[in-house]
Amino acid sequence: MRRLRRLIDTIDRMALDKTDRGWAWAIVVGVTVINLAVLPIQQCFGLIFAERFSSLGITATQTSLILHLNGTITCSLGLISGPMMKKFTFRQVAYFGSLTIVLGICITAFAVSLPTLIITFCIIIGIGQGIIFPATTLSLNTYFRKKRNVAMGFSITMTGLGPIVMPLLIDVLLENYATTGTLLILAGIATHSFIGASLLRPFEKQREIILIDKTTNILKEEKNWRKTEASCADNEANLQDDIVQCRLLNEEDAEKGRQSSHHLKNSKAKVNKNEKISFLNKIATNLDLDLLHDSCYVAIVLGMSISLVAETNFNAMIPFVLAELASLDRTSIATVMSIQAAADITGRLCVPLLAQKTGWKCRNLYVISLLGSILGRTILSTWGDSYVIVIGVSLIVGLAKGTKAVFQALIIPDYVPLERLPSASGILMVCNGILSISVGPIIGLVHDLTDSYVGALYFTSLLSFFCIFLWFISGLWTLGNILRLTKQNSEENSHQNV
Template identity: 85%
Template sequence: MARDKTDEGWAWAIVVGVTVINLAVLPVQQCFGLIFAERFTSLGITATQTSLILHLNGTITCSLGLISGPMMKRFAFRQVAYFGGLTIVLGICTAAFAISLPTLIITYCVIIGIGQGIVFLSTSLALNTYFRKKRNVAMGFSVTMTGLGPILMPLLIDVLLENYATTGTLLILAGIATHSFIGASLLRPFEKQKEIILIDKTTDILKEEKIWGKTEASCAENEANKQDDIVQCRLLNEEDAEKEKQLNHCLENSKAKMNKNGRTSFLKNIATNLDLDLLRDSRYTAIVLGMSVSLVAETNFNVMIPFVLAELANLNRTSIAMVMSIQAAADITGRLCVPLLAQKAGWTCRNLYVISLLGSILGRTILSTWGNSYIIVIGVSLIVGLAKGTKAVFQALIIPDYVPLEKLPSASGIQMVCNGILSIIVGPIIGLVHDLTDNYVGALYFTSLLSLSCVFLWSISGLWTPGKNNLRLTQQNPEDNIHQNV
């Protein structure tokens, strides 16, 4: 597949594959509170420990982002997705028999966390590689179809818990997770479609090498001790930008072998391979920090909803499952409708992300004040669901629309690492606030404060304005201009 054939053909099979994988592996994370509520109560696990389990899982998942660039350069999407899916299935099976805090940490946090991180790397890069102009449409379709799962899964899990308890429910969910192998089979490596282009480029380079080789031989008769200068002259005279890049790479490799005094430091190599120079861009840093802090807050609230509703509204498990399904229905409505409205109104990804945060803050404020009324709880679930659906679509597009494609794996990896670090540092504090105040009201206000910090950070850095914002990372390749501006 040539570069001008993206956004069509097999690209849509990639969307289907990513959707199948998400539907198969995400139910355990999405219904975490519903699945483990009774087991945590029987084991005497506190809110702080629950937050620790939740955010340690997120930290381990996100920590794999640091190796996303090197991993995806070495292995194909399909290979990574297969391995990640297998790890998740193994983790769910072992978590079914975990009856203590240490075993829960090992199974749910470590094993499942590693699997989720690996799967996320493959699906995210596959979508962003196969789509350029229609990336918003593809991402919207994927997250919308993925949103169908949370509508039905809470009701299914309620029935499974009633009949098979926590252990049997998790084993059945492990069987559902094996369907991720079907989705992984559809992730055909993009590199195989570009072999013809690479062969043509290689042929051109070899031809140039032969020409310059003759020149080298002629010059070497007179100046045998100046071979490095000849190579340098050859590079400087190269007019084709792409060939110059290839020759420069070869030159660097040659110098590394021939010049013993020209060894590059270990830390510099790491920084180059991981594209840590991205952190020099203050706006990119603000994007990462803002999204990480708000993600910790939003994830904690969405997963802890069963515990919050059980305490504030005194709802039983069946009622909680119904509320979660209603919220999921509002979620998918937001995923379907908001992107269409945004396209017509010209709203930007970052602005819509901020609006979704403000919607979540409003919902939590209402819940913490009038959460003892079932009607209010239903209304809050609709508000939070719409905000969650909006956020699900546009949070995945903010970084891809800001950085060029060749830096995307590393840029996303840095974000994941930041997510993980802040998750394990800030996340348990939310549970600690609950344990200190002995209710979820204070925890809800603290969560809203975290989300509001993203709005404040983006406001002072110029990333969020009421109008359009076309900011992008500078020094990108010309071919990446086809990306849609944020």
């Protein structure tokens, strides 16, 4: 056993030595390629489907429903992402997710009604995104420990290059090939995600631990076999006495059998109930639902989910907002989106460096990004008829979006240990999906009721502010508990000294 423990310690040290260097940077390249390949259809959602939705007579509420139903389907797979990532490797999961997304985009190109759009864009593409994104996130967090912030910032920054070029490219594609041809070309771009998936090599520590587990099980079996062999010799001497006692017990049981039938039924019912409870406990253990007992984690998840609904809706609906409030054409909207993406990249590059010098936490910087988005939407809703103001708002929103993109991916990994990260991220995705489908369409409904995106912009800002308020209350609650525990410890120490 001592040799086995030494072997485990040696392998742990070897695995840690392989993190933050070597193939870990190939993982960053793979994740970046996947994001650049599969995200354009989501990042340019409004630009791609604006003309088709207008020709089909799809309202703002229905547009929000399509957008958030896609997010709900994507996030609903987060609950199974933990068990799925334990059974399959990063590469296998990424391959399957890439194939699903490519097929979904190809079929979406020929969707010309609301039901077919729901089936193709929401369900098929949503399933593919829900499969592939947990694989990319977990691969980065597995291969990096000390340089996780740098790796995540580099990946997200390189991913941000896509929104700079893609709006201008999509504008040209729509002009020449319409919506159907544009989507088919985007499906061809999405096939490059197979290249990124090929780079997601399984972490070698996983294989070594499996071998160690098998060795440990063999040693346990040998130990149990030796105990059984030793006990057999003692049992032979008492075998005859056991037989006699068994006969007497059988006779007594036969006499009491008729009287105890009712008790047997009750005992069977209790056994079935206990089996159901144990089954539910197994599910809770596999999904690591004990995380829900942590009030701080629950506050983090709820705040991020609510703000994500608001930010996702605003970023996807920017073409519709600018067309209505600023009366911009498609080319001008594509230009504004590219400027916003350039500011996004600036935020992804500069803010993490500033954060590393100041030592601010990820949650604090996430709150600052939400305040920037709220400021930009407020200015846009008030003075959005000026093109100069629109450019200024795009810069503010872009910086806030870049900051948020970097640190929203680090909040959960910084709070929970690595072994609980798949389940913690899965719970976050499920919460995102539930709130997306329940709150997201309300934003479109506000537009249809007020016949303006001004009210919708204020509503999204209110949702983002709710995250700030919730985290502030959670921080006060945590601070109060820390002060209470500190006071109790000081009182106990004083009594001990007395």
